[in-house]
Amino acid sequence: MHKEWLADTRRFWDADSEFEAKYRRICSSSDFDATQDEDESRRLWDEETDRAIPQITHGIPISADWTCLEIGCGIGRLLKALAPRCGRAVGVDLSEKMVAWAGDYLADIPNAEVRLNDGCSLSGVEDASIDFVYSHLAFQHITLFEVVDAYLAEIARVLKPGGYCRIQNWRDAPKPVGESLKDLVRPLLGRGKYRSSRLWTWAEGKKVKFGGVVFHPREWRKTLRKAGLHVVDLEIGVGHDFWMWTTSRKPSNARR
Numbered sequence: 184m185h186k187e188w189l190a191d192t193r194r195f196w197d198a199d200s201e202f203e204a205k206y207r208r209i210c211s212s213s214d215f216d217a218t219q220d221e222d223e224s225r226r227l228w229d230e231e232t233d234r235a236i237p238q239i240t241h242g243i244p245i246s247a248d249w250t251c252l253e254i255g256c257g258i259g260r261l262l263k264a265l266a267p268r269c270g271r272a273v274g275v276d277l278s279e280k281m282v283a284w285a286g287d288y289l290a291d292i293p294n295a296e297v298r299l300n301d302g303c304s305l306s307g308v309e310d311a312s313i314d315f316v317y318s319h320l321a322f323q324h325i326t327l328f329e330v331v332d333a334y335l336a337e338i339a340r341v342l343k344p345g346g347y348c349r350i351q352n353w354r355d356a357p358k359p360v361g362e363s364l365k366d367l368v369r370p371l372l373g374r375g376k377y378r379s380s381r382l383w384t385w386a387e388g389k390k391v392k393f394g395g396v397v398f399h400p401r402e403w404r405k406t407l408r409k410a411g412l413h414v415v416d417l418e419i420g421v422g423h424d425f426w427m428w429t430t431s432r433k434p435s436n437a438r439r
């Protein structure tokens with residue numbers, strides 16, 4: 184599905200070096216951009232990770248026998264942090280380079296593994312086999328609504344009945360009138376698929392439209408519900424003004 188989209192997306196995430204991958208793509212901010220120093224970058228990386236983990240696990244009763252699955256895991260930064268708290272930590276990512284570097288990054292973590300995926304499915308993951316699916320800093324980059332829908336259907340498939348899902352994505356934020364007008368004409372110009380107006384900067388002079396699709400919280404709840412996931416918590420503005428963190432569950436009485 185969406186060959187062209189997958190190729191574009193992979194081109195963006197297949198960074199040229201591990202330094203670029205870690206400190207310009209996975210963790211990208213003006214603080215990271217301001218330094219080339221490896222030690223300082225590593226310090227910022229650890230700081231960001233320490234900030235992210237409580238957001239991901241908020242309200243989730245992770246247990247030592249759980250299998251956790253991350254969508255868009257990069258080189259395994261968060262898997263490494265969560266692996267000591269669960270039985271197995273599995274990640275999927277569409278970038279071959281990220282997956283290759285994950286091999287090194289997770290070499291000494293026996294219960295963590297990363298697999299290459301097609302950017303929209305969890306094929307190879309068995310039905311009703313996962314206790315907790317999470318995704319951080321990945322859905323915010325998905326530029327097609329149908330890819331989000333495809334993932335949600337897959338999450339509902341792989342979760343055990345009663346299993347948990349926690350996703351971070353963009354919430355709808357007021358847009359300037361000019362942008363709203365552009366959104367109206369975009370489909371007429373055949374550019375409907377890249378709906379986001381956000382410009383993502385990952386290096387001096389390199390800008391690409393790579394902000395993902397945006398949901399109004401109400402619309403997002405509906406989308407999760409349609410996929411068969413029951414929303415138990417939706418937080419706005421945690422970690423970033425325009426972030427939404429949602430916890431949902433596969434109903435305990437769902438067919439496996």
Ligand SMILES: C[S@@+](CC[C@H](N)C(=O)[O-])C[C@H]1O[C@@H](n2cnc3c(N)ncnc32)[C@H](O)[C@@H]1O
Binds near residue numbers: 196256281320330
């Ligand atoms: C900003 S990085 C975050 C990595 C990791 N979640 C972390 O926080 O350390 C985003 C990652 O998501 C991956 N990604 C983006 N879109 C994806 C998709 N549709 N399916 C799978 N992986 C995706 C990218 O290749 C990249 O490794």
